[in-house]
Amino acid sequence: MLSEQSTATVRATLPAVRAAIGEIAARFYEGLFAAHPELLRDLFNRGNQASGVQRQALAGSIAAFAGHLVERPDERPDVMLSRIAHKHASLGIAPEQYPIVHEHLFAAIAEVLGDAVTPEVAAAWDEVYWLMANALIALEKRLYAQHEAGSSGWRTWEVVGRDEETADVAAFRMRPADGGPLPDFRAGQYVSVRVTLPDGARQIRQYSLAGAPGSPERRIGVKRVRDEGSPDGEVSNHLHTHVGVGGTLEVSAPYGDLVLDDTDAPVLLASAGIGVTPMIAMLEQLALTGHRAPVTVVHADRSPADHALRADHEAYADKLADSAVHFWYERDAEGAGRSGRADLSSVPVASGTRAYLCGPLPFMRAVRAQLLGKGVAAADIHYEVFGPDLWLAQD
Template identity: 50%
Template sequence: MISHSTRQVLAETLDTVEAALPQITPRFYERMFTARPDLLRDLFNRTNQVTGSQPQVLAGAVASFARLMLEPDAERMRFIIDRIAHKHASLGIVADQYPIVHQHLFAAIIDVLPETVTSDVAAAWDELYWAMADVLIDRETELYAAQGVAPGDVWQTARVLARTQLSPDAIALTLAATDGDELGCFTPGQYVSVQVPLSDGARQIRQYSLTGATTDPTWHISVKRDGDVSTHLHENVFEGDLLRVSTPFGDLTLPEGDDPLLLASAGIGCTPVIGLLNHLVATGDARPVQVLHADRSRSRQPHRGDLAELVDRLPGADLVQWYERGLPTDDSTRIGLMSLDGIEIAPDTVALLCGPAGFLGSMREALIDRDVPATRIHYETFGAMP
């Protein structure tokens, strides 16, 4: 994928560039958004830029790809590429946008490391960037083709059929096509992007998991009030309103086969789990399923009843829930943070996790400590792209 000489230069400079990425990436975004303010207004998540989480994520992606060139790991490479490509496809990213990132990223690298970036170093990192870009573009092209859309042509208009209050800070929206047709097919566990117009003229985007069954002609999403887009949906979107939504994408999907499943979520991270459970129920799937969920309290838990009902309808499923505060109501309810203590995990378990980054990290470590191979642990995080 890259030349031998480039590998040598990467090996010599990776630690230096990696250490400087926290400075490089904010500089990169500053340069790019100054030149192209429309990208911040209508594509990139402004909340993530303010908090600094998006630059941190980009730093991790660039460094991970470079290290995988030096220490190949096919499973890890596939995970990173698929995660980024699905998110890009849900935003309608196309090949023509990669040169824009390249221009401003490399200018930022030179700004921060003027003494390190010789012509040879610049050429090596340039080759790395385009190697990564080519792999992503190819994968994104495959994803667009699989959904039957032209590259970037992912947007459509949906009408809100119903709005339901799930908890004090979460709502559910039922969406339908405006022409009486169906919105489109999706795979359980996938998400859609929603783009909304804000009061300052920006058109911001955020992703929401599809919670309904694949046989339902309507789509169902759940929205926790958190950030510009979610707040807009809470305050301004009601029955009969129109929403701009994308084609479904996402790689946190059910594995083939009948290996035992462990579905673990925290907070609004339960939404892809609801979608997965709906599919398992609809298809009469008989594989063993262990469902674990953590929340702050029962009173603020979205989909509390749905989760219990779906698990009850699966003969091979069990549910255990943790709450940070409150009182245990039965043997399946615990107080505190989620823990695998007392949870039986079969050696061939496949784990699907969804929730905040801290939750994912602790659960992944706990599963590995219980001898679940990393290759059998899949996850989706809410917030900036991992």
């Protein structure tokens, strides 16, 4: 809990910090990467840095955390902290990296806000930072402890199968190269994949596990990102171009807090684009456990040809006792689904439904709003956010 004195100071200065977030973030990353170039090479997403989309992520998360502390002092933002902790654990973030971030972040704040950063203001925001950092360190320690290695659990996996799902999505099926046991996971979780690129950089990306627990293999779906003239997509393009059957990948232990609950309640699974992958894992799990309550499947995509894992979507839904499938396509929808963007206005949603969402943030916000309008409780709507938008999805 933030001290009373710091609460007043943070409340008074929060508007100025929020207004300057963009400049603070830019100065922060410039200073951090100048002092620690290895972090950009081997930890941070170079594509997101080059495009600018990640510039506000860290500073923005601290501002969001600070806003929560002053607006709801008796309620810890556990959802936000859990999401960030799982992401950090999947990257192998260590406690000793937090002081490094602190040093460069506060140097950027002082540089941008100048004389407004009095000793009192600096102390208040220092308290905010370490409240958040220590909460994350504790959560990440518990996550690491769940995996015997006490770290992110990096291991070498062999690709035993590759399926071209669409022109831009390949599904890689993997087994541990050492022949050891597969780590347990829950439907909806993801793994990090670390690749060494031609320039020596070791870049990391997260991919959802597209299959139910218990399989002798693990499967991920990788969408090729086609952004010409930018390093964005360099990992997905590397995997598509250079990794086939017999190849190996460095893969982390499974993480992620968007997981299918053990429930007898009705379930709704909504996805868009490559967000389908964790929904497939959940749908298969429901089918394997003989779920009896209604299951509603919602998916939106550019076209049927772009709909990865569509055959699995339909096959697992067909195995359920009570299921309804609703597909929307922006083009070529005739005979395959509805035309246009996902619209749940005419989709029946059973009372007591638990909903799980994965896809672009605008899609999830729109679906969430419609579900709330249909009477689904906010606490029963769960969603996964990848990339720098993670801290934005707090409502």
